[in-house]
Amino acid sequence: MYGLTRYKLLFLLPGLLILLGIILFPLGFTIRVSFSGWDAARPGLDWIGGTNYSRLFADGRFWESLSRLGAIAFTSVILEYLLGFALALLVWRQVRFRRLTRVLFLIPMMTTPVVMAVIWRTIFHESLGPANDLLSLLGMGSIPWLTNSFWATVVVILVDVWQWTPFMFLLLLAGLLSLPREPFLAAAIDGAGPIRTFFNVTFPAMAPISVGALIIRLIEASKIMETVYVITSGGPGTSTETSSYYIFIRGLRDFQIGYAAALSVTYLVIMIVLLTIIAKSLSRYLVKNGA
């Protein structure tokens, strides 16, 4: 067709070039900086080879932050998936108060995470917050929410679950609403109870959207740092420090730009590899189950 190529490029290129321009330079620059000793004392692009990378391999704090990130992300995302699915099933065929409950269940994902984190911090304040106050009303002792490493992790996960279960709920409810009715009629005619119907009909039909939702959430959860920054600042000690937060401290607090860049590149590569493996194996599970 005459001039089709010109039109094709007219649609694609503006967005593509702008995104490439905004992303590619910073990324290339980060890679270059990771081979330099740029820090507060000696700013500038010198060349120190792989020194930053060998330092990084011996940096226990970085690897701990990675495994901590993995634990926090997986726990949160699995909880969010289970709760989101349960909530979606609860309101799926609901008749009364339908709009109200749905809107209510969606609200947390719309709110600004850091702003809510500021509120959560006051809620879990050890002596002045309502969390411990309510526990004492129930006759229980107060919990050192933000000063004990176990409980601080619990708070970080709880806040993430509060914020992002609605996202799972949204995608899974949208999926449920788009399911065809016939398989459910067939199951009802076969005399299948609600539990068998769920495992034989609902769950397999929801597998594709479940995989999509899990992958999207894992990607987002792998970047968690803002709520950690506000609620615990990585503490007590470094017990809630995630990788992003550790890189942030090294780069923009200690101003070890070169080392932070090396950490960034390593972190990015590990994330891409891990997330690709997870996405591939989840999709393969899908194909195997014929969905």
Place this chain on the structure above:
Amino acid sequence: MRNLLRLIKFAAILIWSAFVVAPFLWALTTSFKTANGVTSGATYIPFVDYQPSLGAWKGLFGSGGGSIDIMGPFVNSAVVTLSASLISLILGTLAAYGLSRFTYKAGPVGNADLTFFFISQRIMPPVVLAIPFFLMLGLFGLLDTIFGLVIVYIALLMPIAVWVMVDFFNQVPRELDETAMIDGCNPVETFWRVILPNSKPGLVVAGIFCVVFGWNDFFFAFTLTFTKTQLLPVAIVSLNSSVTPWWSLSASALISVAPLILVAFLVERYLDKGNIAGGGK
């Protein structure tokens, strides 16, 4: 048995609802407290538990000595979010239409790779980009400016627009395009006169997601601005410093999330129309 099941269902909905609203109710009641109401331990009901005051709210709207400027950052946030969302939506929709309708080939790179390139930008941890963005904006004198933030936010939001719109256009029947072409429209006219008017639901969903993610970003606003161009989340978190005025904090937090609660109503309306299911696939 059936009644018991219904009771359990009802209780579950009620418990989750309480969990959802708890932080908002706590912020609301805290926003009417004074220093006394906070430091004497957790209190809940105004007039019964503590003497309410409008001090925090008055402070936010500019009267009195201890006033806190929230309206300036609010406007900044709105300007940055809306302009970046609009630009991302325009560029993203154009690219998505191209990717959905034409075949691109540049060496080994095809449509699927291009689409993946756009969407995969969401994997990028903000912290990886923060330092180069800081240096790059500094180089062009754009640190601490609205314009600089808009550029950064476009990179953040365009992937979302492309992700939603590619999926949406794939569901729009191709016959629509073909009919228009036969009637003598070129691709641009086809897109503008036929496809775009039929794309409102997709555009609304993509727009909502752009606005929500833009409005809620903290990290870039935090690292790339100082004092001149403060965005709302940064202004609120900076209240969270040494001596925390819980009442002002709560009032400003409520102001900052209020517009987003309206967005939740909008999203719910599009749930039944099946425009959101596609996104997860």
